[in-house]
Structure formats: structure tokens, C-alpha cells
Amino acid sequence: MTRKRTALVTGGSRGIGLAIARELAAAGHRVAVTCRGAAPEGLYAVRCDVTDTAEVDAAFSAVERDLGPVEILVANAGITADGPYAVMKEERFTTVIDTNLTGAHRCARRAVRGMVRGRWGRIVFIGSEVALSGNAGQANYAAAKAGLIGLSRSLARELGRRGITVNTVTPGLIRTDMTAGLPACHVEELLARVPVPRVGRPEDVAAAVRWLTDESTGYVTGAVVPVDGGLGMGH
Ligand code: NDP
Numbered sequence: 225m226t227r228k229r230t231a232l233v234t235g236g237s238r239g240i241g242l243a244i245a246r247e248l249a250a251a252g253h254r255v256a257v258t259c260r261g262a263a264p265e266g267l268y269a270v271r272c273d274v275t276d277t278a279e280v281d282a283a284f285s286a287v288e289r290d291l292g293p294v295e296i297l298v299a300n301a302g303i304t305a306d307g308p309y310a311v312m313k314e315e316r317f318t319t320v321i322d323t324n325l326t327g328a329h330r331c332a333r334r335a336v337r338g339m340v341r342g343r344w345g346r347i348v349f350i351g352s353e354v355a356l357s358g359n360a361g362q363a364n365y366a367a368a369k370a371g372l373i374g375l376s377r378s379l380a381r382e383l384g385r386r387g388i389t390v391n392t393v394t395p396g397l398i399r400t401d402m403t404a405g406l407p408a409c410h411v412e413e414l415l416a417r418v419p420v421p422r423v424g425r426p427e428d429v430a431a432a433v434r435w436l437t438d439e440s441t442g443y444v445t446g447a448v449v450p451v452d453g454g455l456g457m458g459h
Contacts, residue, residue, distance in 0.1 A: 231245075247431065347391070
């Protein structure tokens with residue numbers, strides 16, 4: 225039987241984060257999501273912008289007070305700000321790094337203290353297939369997501385002896401608000417390279433996260449788990 229744990233999913237207001245939160249709740253966990261706007265129905269939500277260290281700290285404190293120490297962290301919050309690298313403004317680069325990489329680090333660092341005390345923890349970073357393959361127009365995003373893999377593997381090495389696993393899930397093309405604006409021709413072109421011939425669903429990612437956060441996967445750490453229909457062929 226799955227032991228009930230306290231889980232925090234950043235960016236759980238919609239898309240992949242919301243699907244993960246619902247999946248973890250269905251697994252029996254006490255689930256909190258962070259959001260910046262309206263809270264999703266039926267889930268415990270705390271306000272938090274991951275670019276603000278004080279807000280991250282306050283969000284964790286609220287969850288600890290109401291649901292107990294965070295034992296499962298899913299660092300999912302992310303943005304894109306695509307554009308050609310040659311003319312990419314510095315701010316466009318640093319904002320994506322600050323949200324997608326440093327934001328995940330702020331949450332992980334805050335979570336680790338309690339996990340070390342409890343001698344158990346599961347951290348999952350939501351990366352991206354483009355971290356490994358690169359993508360024209362997404363230098364900022366791919367750099368941030370590649371950084372998550374280095375962060376995740378270093379933490380896996382540092383925290384394994386404490387009963388804490390740290391893994392990264394790398395989704396391919398998933399149907400959410402983030403990808404809703406992609407031109408149809410771009411989607412077609414991408415799909416032509418995906419062995420499983422469909423766009424991914426947030427639930428596809430959520431299923432992998434559920435597995436990685438289970439009691440039974442304590443021997444899986446430092447892994448990069450693709451959920452991309454085979455786009456990257458495991459790389
Ligand atoms: P969405 O745009 O649908 O959702 C993004 C989520 O991140 C929202 O909950 C948003 O909150 C939150 N968020 C953004 N910036 C911040 C911030 N500064 N502080 C707190 N929360 C923030 O995207 P997806 O669901 O598609 O993406 C989820 C994750 O999956 C991201 O990390 C993304 O990079 C990754 N991913 C997505 C892929 C896809 O094809 N969709 C492919 C590969 C990876 P709010 O509602 O307040 O804006």
C-alpha cells in the first residue's frame with residue numbers, strides 16, 4: 225500500500241503541473257500546488273512566484289503548517305521566451321533561467337532540509353527533451369532545462385545516503401497552454417519524428433512522476449526519464 229506523503233507541485237494551476245497534482249492526489253498523497261492566480265478546484269493551493277525566494281519560503285512554511293513537511297517536491301513551474309539567439313535580449317535569457325532553473329533550485333533547497341530530517345524524499349524536476357537535443361530559437365529554455373539535469377544529478381549524488389532520490393522527467397511535445405500557440409506546420413514537422421504518432425498529454429507526464437515518487441522507486445536516482453513518444457530515443 226502506498227504510504228501517504230505530503231507533496232508540493234510548483235506551477236500546479238494548469239497544464240502538466242495540474243495533471244501531476246491530480247495524479248499524486250489519486251495516489252493518496254496530501255497534495256499542495258503553488259499558483260500565482262486562481263487556485264485550481266479541489267486542491268490545496270499556496271501563492272508562490274518561484275523567482276522570489278521569500279515567497280518560496282513562505283509557501284513551504286504554509287504547507288508544513290497545514291499538511292506537514294514536504295516529502296515529495298515536483299519542480300514543474302516553467303516558462304518560454306523563444307527567439308533567435310543573435311538578437312535575444314539579456315533579460316529574455318536571464319528571466320527564463322531565473323524561473324526554470326534557479327526557481328527549481330530555490331524550491332529544492334528549501335525542501336531538502338525537511339527531507340534530510342525525515343530521511344526520506346523524492347524530488348522530480350520537469351526538464352525537457354530540448355535540454356538534450358537543443359532547439360533553434362530556444363537557447364535560453366534549453367540551457368535552463370539542461371541545467372536542471374546537472375542540478376538533479378549532483379543532488380542525487382549528495383542526497384542518496386539520506387534516502388532522497390532526485391530525478392528529471394524530460395517531456396517532448398505535450399498539449400498545454402505552453403504549446404497551444406505553436407504553428408500547425410511546426411507540430412506536424414515535429415510529429416513526423418515521434419514514433420508514437422500523437423501529441424503527448426499532461427497525464428502521460430504525470431504517470432512517470434507518480435512512478436518516480438513511489439515508495440518502490442528508492443533505487444532510481446539521477447535518472448533522466450523521457451516522456452516524449454520516442455522523440456529523443458532515450459537521450
Ligand atoms: P503551462 O504554461 O501550461 O503552465 C506553466 C505553469 O508554470 C503554470 O502553472 C504557471 O503558473 C507556472 N509558472 C510559470 N512561471 C512561474 C513562476 N515564476 N512562479 C510560479 N509558477 C510559475 O506549461 P506546461 O504545463 O506545458 O509546462 C509545465 C512544465 O513542463 C514547464 O516546466 C515546461 O517547461 C515543461 N515542459 C512542457 C512541455 C510541453 O510541451 N508543454 C515540454 C517539455 C517541458 P501561472 O498559471 O500562474 O502562470
